[in-house]
Amino acid sequence: MPVKIALDLDGVLSDSMGLWVEIWNSRYGPPALGVEDIREWDFWRGLGITQEMFNEVFDEVWRSWARLRPLEENIGEKVARLTQLGKVDIVSGRAVKHLPYVKSWLKHHRIRYDSIFLGVPAKNRLNHTVFIDDSPIEAAQIAGTGRYVLLRDQPWNRHVPERRFILRVRSLDEAFQRLVGEVFPGMLSQGI
Numbered sequence: 001m002p003v004k005i006a007l008d009l010d011g012v013l014s015d016s017m018g019l020w021v022e023i024w025n026s027r028y029g030p031p032a033l034g035v036e037d038i039r040e041w042d043f044w045r046g047l048g049i050t051q052e053m054f055n056e057v058f059d060e061v062w063r064s065w066a067r068l069r070p071l072e073e074n075i076g077e078k079v080a081r082l083t084q085l086g087k088v089d090i091v092s093g094r095a096v097k098h099l100p101y102v103k104s105w106l107k108h109h110r111i112r113y114d115s116i117f118l119g120v121p122a123k124n125r126l127n128h129t130v131f132i133d134d135s136p137i138e139a140a141q142i143a144g145t146g147r148y149v150l151l152r153d154q155p156w157n158r159h160v161p162e163r164r165f166i167l168r169v170r171s172l173d174e175a176f177q178r179l180v181g182e183v184f185p186g187m188l189s190q191g192i
């Protein structure tokens with residue numbers, strides 16, 4: 001079966017939490033919140049806000065897509081490198097209503113992909129071969145199905161230890177290296 005890579009959006013390609021805290025601070029600060037302060041996936045509970053309020057700021061993040069920074073320089077080239085290994089789909093839990101903003105952002109940063117799936121509630125139900133994600137919850141669920149997750153290092157996933165099927169990476173290039181070296185060894189030399 002050909003390799004299908006599920007590439008996450010928020011926290012892997014885009015610095016969504018960077019803009020989230022900017023918007024949060026401009027509305028509700030001080031005290032100013034920083035991305036490094038976000039140590040848990042559901043950190044918003046610690047702010048004493050509802051999930052709806054968290055989502056509402058996230059809506060603003062994607063409406064403001066022109067201000068949203070990629071997490072790496074030349075990110076389009078780094079994604080293109082992954083396509084040497086197989087199909088690359090953008091897979092995200094982000095609401096479907098954000099699709100126009102997401103597509104504009106991807107185009108602006110010259111990120112090419114095969115398909116895009118938004119509004120995905122649980123990625124382990126998809127048939128992708130391997131996942132690049134920053135969610136500790138998705139990582140545990142996917143690893144539970146015996147498939148690899150390259151866990152993009154973020155403050156909110158640092159408590160997750162490396163274990164079978166979970167490999168911590170700090171960049172898309174590191175993800176590429178570990179895919180070639182550990183997940184699909186010999187793949188490039190076979191010319192698949």
Ligand SMILES: [Mg+2]
Pocket residue numbers: 008009010011012133134135
């Ligand atoms: Mg994410």
